[in-house]
Amino acid sequence: MTIAIYPGTFDPVTNGHLNIISRGAKIFDQLIVAVVAENYRKKESFSIAKRIEMLQQAIDDLSIKNVAVKKFSGLLVDFAKENSVSILIRGLRVVSDFEYELQQAELNRTLNPQIETIFLPTDPNQSFISSSIIREISSSGGDVSLFVPSGVKKELDKLYKKEAL
Ligand code: COA
Numbered sequence: 001m002t003i004a005i006y007p008g009t010f011d012p013v014t015n016g017h018l019n020i021i022s023r024g025a026k027i028f029d030q031l032i033v034a035v036v037a038e039n040y041r042k043k044e045s046f047s048i049a050k051r052i053e054m055l056q057q058a059i060d061d062l063s064i065k066n067v068a069v070k071k072f073s074g075l076l077v078d079f080a081k082e083n084s085v086s087i088l089i090r091g092l093r094v095v096s097d098f099e100y101e102l103q104q105a106e107l108n109r110t111l112n113p114q115i116e117t118i119f120l121p122t123d124p125n126q127s128f129i130s131s132s133i134i135r136e137i138s139s140s141g142g143d144v145s146l147f148v149p150s151g152v153k154k155e156l157d158k159l160y161k162k163e164a165l
Helices: 015-027 048-061 076-082 095-111 131-139 150-159
Strands: 003-008 030-036 067-072 087-092 116-121
Touching: 003 015, 003 076, 015 030, 015 048, 015 087, 015 116, 030 048, 030 076, 048 067, 048 150, 067 076, 076 095, 087 095, 095 116, 131 150
Parallel strands: 003 030, 003 087, 030 067, 087 116
Antiparallel strands: none
């Protein structure tokens, strides 16, 4: 049985992430979506519990059965080892992602030589979105319904107090 991990912050999950999750779930017998509790480089807008809830709901709505959502803290390679997984999936959107992703992949493989990272090209229709861009559009009053699942849109509306508008 081949298992892979798709890690990220998912603050919040977008349709771009979901595209990678659906495709990853077709390639592997099981996919673990690993949500980092706190990202050293970011200040999260949604709590870890809310990020997981939004992901789980979106995955349930797509009826993808072989995906589990799990939280992790600390090093990704340690989480992978604890779960006996040696394959990581990352999405590549644009060429500028490559440098950062290559650095992370090499670092993870140096920390644990068993770990291999596989890159999937992000759907071109989603390649220009990111979680922070979505938050920026939503907080500025824009409509993000083309880019996120409906549950996430509701949570963004709540976060930016737009539900009563
Ligand atoms: N669709 C839409 N957006 C995408 C995307 C896709 N297919 N792929 C990436 N992105 C966006 C994300 O929305 C995010 O946007 P943001 O910066 O505006 O928030 C950005 O690209 C990258 O985010 P993400 O894919 O969530 O990765 P990350 O950089 O937030 O997290 C971890 C990377 C969690 C895997 C990494 O920080 C980690 O492993 N942390 C644990 C500690 C550790 O082991 N560190 C050493 C690693 S070498």
